[in-house]
Amino acid sequence: MTEVASSSAVRKTDSGALYGKPGLPLYVVETPLCRAVIAQQGAQLLEFQAEGEEPLLWLSPVAGFAPGKAVRGGIPLCLPWFGIHPDKSKPKHGLVRTRPWALESAGTLPDGEVELVFTYHHAADALFKSDFHCRYRMVLGKTLQLELELQNLGAAAAMYSWAWHTYFAIGDIESVAVMGLEGGEYLDNTRGFAKGKLEGVLTFLGEVDRVFEGAPARQQIQEASPITTSSEGCDTVITWNPGKELAATLPDVGAHYREFVCVEHGNALADSWELAPGETRSARLLLGRE
Numbered sequence: 441m442t443e444v445a446s447s448s449a450v451r452k453t454d455s456g457a458l459y460g461k462p463g464l465p466l467y468v469v470e471t472p473l474c475r476a477v478i479a480q481q482g483a484q485l486l487e488f489q490a491e492g493e494e495p496l497l498w499l500s501p502v503a504g505f506a507p508g509k510a511v512r513g514g515i516p517l518c519l520p521w522f523g524i525h526p527d528k529s530k531p532k533h534g535l536v537r538t539r540p541w542a543l544e545s546a547g548t549l550p551d552g553e554v555e556l557v558f559t560y561h562h563a564a565d566a567l568f569k570s571d572f573h574c575r576y577r578m579v580l581g582k583t584l585q586l587e588l589e590l591q592n593l594g595a596a597a598a599m600y601s602w603a604w605h606t607y608f609a610i611g612d613i614e615s616v617a618v619m620g621l622e623g624g625e626y627l628d629n630t631r632g633f634a635k636g637k638l639e640g641v642l643t644f645l646g647e648v649d650r651v652f653e654g655a656p657a658r659q660q661i662q663e664a665s666p667i668t669t670s671s672e673g674c675d676t677v678i679t680w681n682p683g684k685e686l687a688a689t690l691p692d693v694g695a696h697y698r699e700f701v702c703v704e705h706g707n708a709l710a711d712s713w714e715l716a717p718g719e720t721r722s723a724r725l726l727l728g729r730e
């Protein structure tokens with residue numbers, strides 16, 4: 441923890457002080473290069489804005505900040521399962537997004553970027569019967585660099601599916617397009633995972649919830665100030681916007697559905713990771729505006 445104190449660019453606050461909604465401890469990073477807000481719960485990035493640019497992430501203006509509940513927006517990390525668990529009594533999108541993480545170190549790199557390392561240790565329980573450890577490194581500069589290391593600490597092999605569930609801030613959902621998935625086959629979560637094939641760029645006219653397995657490593661979100669995504673070790677891309685009708689049933693989205701698009705990177709469904717006892721795998725994601 442000594443390193444944490446050594447970085448003057450990082451300060452601790454809470455959601456009451458920052459958003460007028462008490463409930464969650466937060467870290468704020470402010471440097472000449474960028475400003476970011478991270479919740480200790482889930483090591484969830486809530487805001488990121490490079491100096492001179494539009495905000496990269498969308499945080500719902502009507503988000504709740506309650507311990508044990510996922511915050512709507514930013515980058516929740518879904519792990520060790522993505523989506524709805526076959527056992528419906530278990531929460532959607534795993535458990536690490538609603539658990540407190542430890543900020544293991546914080547420091548400023550020679551070029552002025554801030555490096556944060558968060559860790560989460562899971563002891564086998566009724567929700568997930570394998571011990572595992574996550575090390576999540578963020579480098580905050582003009583771009584956002586994320587790196588996840590996941591180690592299976594169980595005595596047996598275990599399956600992990602996961603995703604960085606990024607909510608990108610955009611001008612309007614009906615005029616945005618995602619490039620880089622053209623020609624790709626997907627599973628359509630609005631039609632019971634029926635197979636589809638994307639002709640042309642991806643647009644969002646109504647509810648879109650698609651899983652692209654074996655997806656390319658780069659996408660571009662086309663809007664006034666284009667966003668690029670570049671990943672390593674992430675074979676799955678999930679694209680989501682609830683559209684008007686479904687959004688109306690989500691109290692922390694409502695009419696704000698137009699303000700974001702989710703382009704999520706990880707390894708889910710057929711791309712899930714099977715980790716042998718003691719095995720570690722890692723993945724990276726680089727996000728930024730052009």
Ligand SMILES: O=P(O)(O)OC[C@H]1O[C@H](O)[C@H](O)[C@@H](O)[C@@H]1O
Nearest residue numbers: 510532533629649678679680702
């Ligand atoms: O409301 P949440 O649990 O955060 O999930 C939000 C969304 O996440 C992903 O994009 C899934 O593909 C969607 O099916 C889901 O609705």
